[in-house]
Amino acid sequence: MTSTTPHENSESVPTGFLAGNWVPHGQLTVSVDDTGFRQGVTAVERLRTYHQSIFAADAHLSRWQHSTAELEITGLPSKTTIKNLLQELLDRNQTLLDAEGELGITLFATPGAADVGTATFGMHVNRLNSERNRQRRESGQPLIVTPIQQPAPECWPRTIKIRSRVHYHLADLAAHREDPAASGILLDSDNTVTETSIANLAIVIDGKIVSPPTDRVLGGITQGVMEQLAEELQIPWSKCPISVPDLMDADEVLLMGTDGGLWFANTVNGNAVGKDRTKLVYPQLQGRFKTHVGSSAR
Numbered sequence: 480m481t482s483t484t485p486h487e488n489s490e491s492v493p494t495g496f497l498a499g500n501w502v503p504h505g506q507l508t509v510s511v512d513d514t515g516f517r518q519g520v521t522a523v524e525r526l527r528t529y530h531q532s533i534f535a536a537d538a539h540l541s542r543w544q545h546s547t548a549e550l551e552i553t554g555l556p557s558k559t560t561i562k563n564l565l566q567e568l569l570d571r572n573q574t575l576l577d578a579e580g581e582l583g584i585t586l587f588a589t590p591g592a593a594d595v596g597t598a599t600f601g602m603h604v605n606r607l608n609s610e611r612n613r614q615r616r617e618s619g620q621p622l623i624v625t626p627i628q629q630p631a632p633e634c635w636p637r638t639i640k641i642r643s644r645v646h647y648h649l650a651d652l653a654a655h656r657e658d659p660a661a662s663g664i665l666l667d668s669d670n671t672v673t674e675t676s677i678a679n680l681a682i683v684i685d686g687k688i689v690s691p692p693t694d695r696v697l698g699g700i701t702q703g704v705m706e707q708l709a710e711e712l713q714i715p716w717s718k719c720p721i722s723v724p725d726l727m728d729a730d731e732v733l734l735m736g737t738d739g740g741l742w743f744a745n746t747v748n749g750n751a752v753g754k755d756r757t758k759l760v761y762p763q764l765q766g767r768f769k770t771h772v773g774s775s776a777r
Contacts, residue, residue: 494571495603496564501571507603515589515599521642522546525737526565526584527607529772531576533565533584534737538700543586546639552588554598561586564602572604583607583738587642612739616765619745619752620734621661622675623654624723629665629673629695637673638698647676657749662734664726667695671720677738681705681716683731683760688716695720701735708767714760731758741768 493504515521524543527534540558547555556564565584569576576582583605591597627650629637650663662675673691674680679699681690688709690702709716726732730753732744743761744752 493575493604494568495601496568497601498599504603507601509589509599510592512592512594513589513599514591514593515587515642517593519641519643520550520552520590522550522552522588523640523642524586525640526586527737528569528576528581528584531569531581533569534772535700535704536562536565538703542640542698542700546641547588549636549639550590550641552590552598555588555600568602568604575604575606579606580609581607607738612742615734615739615742619743621658621746622680622732622744622748623657623661623663624672624726624748625650625653625663625665627653627663627665629667631668632694637694637696640697644676651676667691667720669720671695671722672726675734678734678736678742680744681733681735682721682726682729683733684725684729686714686730686759688714688733688760689721689725690716690718691721692718699735701737701740704771705733705735705741705764705768708764708771712763712767714763729753730756731761733761733764740772741765 494501495504495507496502497507509516511517522543524539524546526536526539540561543561544558568584569582572582584602585605586602587600589599591599627646630646635641646665650665652663654661654663662677664675664680665673667673671691672680674696679690679696679702681688681702706716727747727750732747732752734742734744741761741764743758746752
């Protein structure tokens, strides 16, 4: 791998990693002959920092290995090597990290060009919308239940994270026709709810948390942490299909994703969540999560 001294990049131009080389962000390009472009076969993993440290790196990389194995993308760096590269990526973008406070990180891999047989592997940083995330944590976000369905598990496992996200895009287009600030909820074949384009969801009923079955959604890293924190707080958490009426009648609707962490829905299909009932679970989880990311960064 070609390596140059960290921090040598321009302060205004982020540095990324592609095909064994550190390059300016604008040079992170994939050939039109690459299978990732031609057929959309791209494994991806999204991470972020809290207090300038990478959050739940091991869990993210375990999901990454699952995704790349399911797609049979081989010849990639080991988990240990990727962890080292991730830290170097932050080091090389320290000026941007200091300016932004926190950054998102994306890993991606494709099988490469069909006639070459060498996987394409890269990583880059991205800015987080901190103000929007703050507003969602404090005031919530609208949700719209859409008619868009998750691809059947016979197409590809829902447990892998990939760049083929047309279904998410269509769900958000449908939601934005109702409310530009809303995220669209996708349905399963039995018309139960699954997830949004950016978040796992869970409902709170009588102080108990319920989320969709594990095999019906992408296994969220942030949700996994929330499940641990709920156990510490002695808040029951179960998994079963959630009907649209269940969603509409919930006391609280929790949303969990890499960029935003933990936030909540304020409306579903234009109806207020909880009918003015005081949120009890969300504040407890949010408080414990802030403590968790603060202590894990030290």
